[in-house]
Amino acid sequence: MAKIDKSFVKVRNLKKYFQTGTQIPFLKKPPAVKAVENVSFDVFKGETLGVVGESGCGKSTVARLLIQLIKPDAGEIIIDGLAVEKRGGISTRDLRHRMQMVFQDSYATLNPRMPIEESIAFGPISNGKKPSEAMLESKHFMDQVGLDPNIYLHRYPHELSGGQRQRVNIARALAMGPEVIILDEAVSALDKSVEAQVLNLLTDLKSDLKLTYIFISHDLNVVKYISDKVMVMYLGEVVEYGTVEDVYNSPKHPYTEALLASQPSMDPSRKLKTVPITGDPPNPINPPSGCKFHTRCPKVTDLCRTVNPKLQSTDNVDHLTACHLASNVTEVDVLNAQKGLNS
Amino acid sequence: MKNNSKNIAPTVLSVSDLKVKFVTPDYSVHAVNNVSFSLKRGEVLSVLGESGSGKSVTLSAIQRLLPKNITSVEGSIKINGEEILTMSARRLNQLRGGQIAMIFQEPATSFDPVFTVGQQITEGIRHHAGCSQSEADKKALELLDLVRIPSAKDRLHNYPFEMSGGMRQRAMIALALSCDPMILLADEPTTALDATVQIQILLLLKDIQKELGLSIIFVTHDIGVSIEIGDRIAVMYGGQIVETGNLAEVINDAKHPYTKGLLSSTIHANSSGKRLHAIPGSPPNLSNAPSNCSFSERCEFANETCKNTIPDNVKLGIERFSRCLRIGVWE
Numbered sequence: 001m002a003k004i005d006k007s008f009v010k011v012r013n014l015k016k017y018f019q020t021g022t023q024i025p026f027l028k029k030p031p032a033v034k035a036v037e038n039v040s041f042d043v044f045k046g047e048t049l050g051v052v053g054e055s056g057c058g059k060s061t062v063a064r065l066l067i068q069l070i071k072p073d074a075g076e077i078i079i080d081g082l083a084v085e086k087r088g089g090i091s092t093r094d095l096r097h098r099m100q101m102v103f104q105d106s107y108a109t110l111n112p113r114m115p116i117e118e119s120i121a122f123g124p125i126s127n128g129k130k131p132s133e134a135m136l137e138s139k140h141f142m143d144q145v146g147l148d149p150n151i152y153l154h155r156y157p158h159e160l161s162g163g164q165r166q167r168v169n170i171a172r173a174l175a176m177g178p179e180v181i182i183l184d185e186a187v188s189a190l191d192k193s194v195e196a197q198v199l200n201l202l203t204d205l206k207s208d209l210k211l212t213y214i215f216i217s218h219d220l221n222v223v224k225y226i227s228d229k230v231m232v233m234y235l236g237e238v239v240e241y242g243t244v245e246d247v248y249n250s251p252k253h254p255y256t257e258a259l260l261a262s263q264p265s266m267d268p269s270r271k272l273k274t275v276p277i278t279g280d281p282p283n284p285i286n287p288p289s290g291c292k293f294h295t296r297c298p299k300v301t302d303l304c305r306t307v308n309p310k311l312q313s314t315d316n317v318d319h320l321t322a323c324h325l326a327s328n329v330t331e332v333d334v335l336n337a338q339k340g341l342n343s
Numbered sequence: 344m345k346n347n348s349k350n351i352a353p354t355v356l357s358v359s360d361l362k363v364k365f366v367t368p369d370y371s372v373h374a375v376n377n378v379s380f381s382l383k384r385g386e387v388l389s390v391l392g393e394s395g396s397g398k399s400v401t402l403s404a405i406q407r408l409l410p411k412n413i414t415s416v417e418g419s420i421k422i423n424g425e426e427i428l429t430m431s432a433r434r435l436n437q438l439r440g441g442q443i444a445m446i447f448q449e450p451a452t453s454f455d456p457v458f459t460v461g462q463q464i465t466e467g468i469r470h471h472a473g474c475s476q477s478e479a480d481k482k483a484l485e486l487l488d489l490v491r492i493p494s495a496k497d498r499l500h501n502y503p504f505e506m507s508g509g510m511r512q513r514a515m516i517a518l519a520l521s522c523d524p525m526i527l528l529a530d531e532p533t534t535a536l537d538a539t540v541q542i543q544i545l546l547l548l549k550d551i552q553k554e555l556g557l558s559i560i561f562v563t564h565d566i567g568v569s570i571e572i573g574d575r576i577a578v579m580y581g582g583q584i585v586e587t588g589n590l591a592e593v594i595n596d597a598k599h600p601y602t603k604g605l606l607s608s609t610i611h612a613n614s615s616g617k618r619l620h621a622i623p624g625s626p627p628n629l630s631n632a633p634s635n636c637s638f639s640e641r642c643e644f645a646n647e648t649c650k651n652t653i654p655d656n657v658k659l660g661i662e663r664f665s666r667c668l669r670i671g672v673w674e
């Protein structure tokens with residue numbers, strides 16, 4: 001990747017398997033879900049990286065790994081040049097000052113017995129801020145997310161609408177003074193008319209506070225709207241990464257192409273007539289060999305069935321994809337790969 | 344019904360002035376208020392609305408599946424001219440296992456986890472057609488083929504949990520079709536599916552609908568999905584249908600401020616870089632009987648009259664209605 005040095009959040013070869021509970025006879029260990037495999041990407045300061053992919057593709061696991069809610073099996077996370085949980089790096093505690101997360105379920109993340117004011121002040125207080133000061137600042141953060149403190153300061157979560165609760169969650173994140181906010185399906189549960197309010201708010205906050213976002217969503221239109229760069233995941237791996245323009249206008253991976261083509265049309269005179277691809281995403285406990293998309297890929301070759309393609313530059317250095325057919329693989333690379341496989 | 348002209352299909356279902364209210368000692372909800380619409384043979388009606396707008400309650404009312412003790416239902420629901428709200432329990436059972444079938448967001452709602460998919464589909468067929476087991480087996484296989492489940496024969500022996508999400512959804516459609524329904528009620532059957540699978544199911548439903556001449560009411564909160572599947576559309580807000588008509592007409596030339604607002608607040612391919620036109624405020628609280636336009640609190644064109652009167656349906660064309668008092672004003 002060309003601009004490595006400018007990256008604010010840098011992730012390299014991240015891996016996470018989850019052990020499942022079900023024991024299969026004759027196997028010593030129960031099978032593992034390969035949730036995240038060899039994931040690398042960069043997020044630049046002040047940019048929004050959108051992360052898209054279908055359920056179970058590992059989007060949320062990446063998010064949870066980033067803020068250390070779960071520990072990776074392997075790989076590196078570097079924020080502003082500091083390696084997370086490494087010597088001479090940054091501790092999880094300090095990381096969470098710089099990186100915050102907002103989840104989909106606005107209700108589950110708020111304490112039902114805590115009024116809004118306290119909910120927002122809670123983080124700063126547990127970090128040692130004077131309670132009186134933190135409470136005062138709560139009002140400021142409520143203003144910032146468009147909730148009138150005179151009305152809502154003493155309300156409880158159940159007295160708010162979904163959109164209002166999501167604003168409280170954003171205010172709670174802001175109260176920690178982060179530079180990066182991870183938004184994991186943060187607007188997905190909201191009604192469309194309310195989703196637009198929250199997206200406008202996120203856009204304003206980003207430019208006012210110079211924030212960096214990692215925006216995870218299954219909604220391709222929303223990701224296109226809010227993001228600068230986009231990363232497409234399939235079965236735990238990154239299959240494509242690039243600017244929104246490049247990825248949406250000239251997708252390089254057949255999966256990205258299919259995903260984009262599967263979007264319902266918003267034009268009644270241009271309804272879809274044929275399905276872009278058939279079949280369901282495979283089970284991540286037992287992913288296909290080679291390229292994990294090969295079982296559904298219309299362009300599959302023999303090489304795809306055996307060798308998993310690396311994420312690499314296409315003819316455009318900033319547009320990466322993991323596809324034998326799209327990237328600049330030379331025949332020599334392919335031969336080497338096959339040799340590696342046979343040895 | 345006076346649909347004697349050749350090119351107009353007969354109405355199979357007509358709902359008029361439907362009101363559904365839930366009353367318990369702790370709360371009341373006016374979930375559906377004066378809803379009227381009709382469904383023709385061989386047509387797909389998309390019902391589009393946000394959470395809590397009354398879509399699912401409307402579908403439940405059509406099948407009389409609402410909890411009796413807390414529900415009051417008024418109005419009329421006729422299937423082929425026959426009143427559902429007052430028919431005998433026996434007749435109602437015939438309808439549910441015959442002319443009307445339903446599919447849901449969660450196939451678990453339809454399938455019993457302890458029987459195989461094949462057992463449940465043949466059971467449906469035998470119950471409906473009273474045929475032999477071997478005939479039912481044959482028909483079940485045909486149904487799985489119809490919903491394009493690969494290696495259908497083997498799949499009949501699968502338990503629901505052994506199938507992927509998309510396959511289970513196909514099997515649920517096969518189960519719903521096992522009683523040869525005339526009307527299919529679909530409550531967000533693709534919402535939980537991945538994008539690449541959702542479109543497969545939508546196109547499958549559309550194909551089957553054409554092949555069998557089914558009438559479908561397809562409930563969704565997703566505008567794109569409603570456009571993809573529908574011939575006509577009804578837009579619900581706060582328990583009312585605020586606008587209805589031919590799908591292309593409504594989407595291209597909305598005649599209710601809520602529909603317009605919903606369309607302009609929805610991100611589409613060309614929204615990038617533009618500020619979204621969000622509708623201010625949030626959906627209405629339904630604890631009181633409506634006394635005004637349910638959208639008036641959030642509507643930039645509302646005047647005092649909108650806040651004090653329930654708007655009537657304004658007829659704008661053939662089967663094209665809007666419940667807005669100010670149509671001429673804001674356009």
Ligand SMILES: Nc1ncnc2c1ncn2[C@@H]1O[C@H](COP(=O)(O)OP(=O)(O)OP(=O)(O)O)[C@@H](O)[C@H]1O
Pocket residue numbers: 365372374392393394395396397398399400401410564629
């Ligand atoms: N059994 C019930 N008892 C009391 N209230 C109910 C019951 N079922 C539904 N409601 C209420 O009726 C209103 C309409 O609900 P409905 O389920 O029809 O919404 P919907 O449009 O299907 O929404 P969603 O998109 O979230 O499924 C809501 O306020 C809901 O809380």
Ligand SMILES: [Mg+2]
Pocket residue numbers: 398399400530
């Ligand atoms: Mg519903």
